[in-house]
Amino acid sequence: MIFKSWSLDSNQWSILIGGIGVLLTLIGFLIAFKLYKRQRKDSSQDAFNFFQSSLPELKKSIEGTIENLKEFTKTLDSDNFSNPILSASLNDKFLNKINLVDLNRYYFKNRIEKIQTFNDFLIDSNFFGDYHSYFTNEINYFRNNYLEKENIYAQWQLLRSNKFFSSMADNNENQEYKSFYANWVQNLNKNQTIFEFNQQGQPTNVKNRKELVESEIKTLAQDIFPFIQFSEKANDINLIANRVVAAYADISEMKEKVKSTFEKDISKFENVLNNLNKLIE
Secondary structure, eight states: OTTTTOOOOHHHHHHHHHHHHHHHHHHHHHHHHHHHHHHHHHHHHHHHHHHHHHHHHHHHHHHHHHHHHHHHHHHTTSSOOOOOOOOTTOSSGGGGGSOHHHHHHHHHHHOGGGHHHHHHHHHHHHHHHTHHHHHHHHHHHHHHHHHHHHHHHGGGGGGGTHHHHHHHHOTTSOHHHHHHHHHHHHHHHTOTTTEEEOTTSOEEEESOHHHIIIIIIHHHHHHTGGGTTTOHHHHHHHHHHHHHHHHHHHHHHHHHHHHHHHHHHHHHHHHHHHHHHHHOO
């Protein structure tokens, strides 16, 4: 036998067995390290695969959001607008299902040229991830204030109906005031720049609010002022006209602000979409 010539004392045997133990430990460590690296590689690949599978749906929801926001800002120029509908897929919840450390490791090792785009996307996710809540708050605030001002603006109708008839029926009213007011209402109801007309030639819907307020209501508030000293009704009409003018100005300012806000959001979403397209494979 090959080991017959070996003559080892107990100390030498201890050293030999200890050396073998160390060698086996090193071998075990190397095997464990290799398995760990393999596991890390598999985890990174799994994270990347799930990430990629989630991007097309997110892209579709962002494209839909951009389209709806553009339509909303366009209709703000009119007075017939509705809330845009945001996709339920517009969120960053899928990122919670991914180990971002593994995903970042994958990009660092396998897509180093896209690592900055990936990091930018993670930053962007803070924006679109909470957008539903942010958007709802913005729209609710806008609508509540808009409706409040709209109710005040709608009082312009009184100027050619209740207030007008009340003034005309009052025999004690100043005749110059009544003549001025009747002439104003008559000219208003004939204004084709402001109203749409039916087949009978009667004014129906307002088609130009700006012209109504700036050319008619504002003029009424100014021109009726001299009659205030003679007529309480004239004073009342002046107050209503001024409130209508102020409400319209507030509505216009609110529209411009919300339009500017959502146009900035559109720009952000377009940037997110640009980064997203670079990441999709």
